[in-house]
Amino acid sequence: MSLILEAKNINKYFGKNKAFHVLKDIFLEVHKSEFATIMGKSGSGKSTLLYILSTMDTDYTGEIFLNEQLITGKNQRELAHIRNKQIGFVFQFHYLLPEFSVLENVMLPAKKLGLKTSEEITEDAIHILKSLHIENLASNRASRISGGEKQRVAVARALINEPLLLMGDEPTGNLDSYNSENLFDILKSLKEEKGLSLLIVTHDEDFAKKTDRTIILEDGKIAG
């Protein structure tokens, strides 16, 4: 099966004179259409790893390939383009612009990419909102919707540029069990219906158990 993401021998240090070795010889692969999770105790390095894999942090050694293309060593402008076009990201906090409508929030990354007309982007955004069953919220202000709805809008926004890989740093961390399961179902259907690949950091064992594979981080190393 082909790989969407491959990390080879990733090492990362924090502090003066590399005082703290936070990620140690990490080798990790995510296959196309795989739904993988990363679990591990607090402080084991999950977020640090995810930020490196998503190109947001470039201060590491090792090599990362996205869709078989080496992305390590690319400049910030190239990385911003790769992030915007190929990787969707959902955080624990939604980071929606509160004064903008749901539709405007979802359209923003596509406007930034600048490859389509405003009409085309509107059409795409409405299509995604429909597929996540939140098209009724399109004209609502982002500040006036519930927490669970905000997270679904954040997923819609992450999908607008049709990424190859969707990454999440505890996207269900602030949700109750109903909304958490609902978000899981949405992510699962994106894998099954669209062939999306997913790599999600979570503390939620029930969530992780339902995915294809869980990668365990222990003290900066992959344990299983």
Ligand SMILES: Nc1ncnc2c1ncn2[C@@H]1O[C@H](COP(=O)(O)OP(=O)(O)OP(=O)(O)O)[C@@H](O)[C@H]1O
């Ligand atoms: N900017 C930084 N400078 C120094 N140390 C840091 C920095 N960021 C994180 N750390 C340390 O690196 C280790 C890993 O942090 P990280 O946030 O990746 O852990 P985590 O597994 O995601 O934890 P949590 O589950 O609590 O979110 C921790 O010991 C943390 O204190």
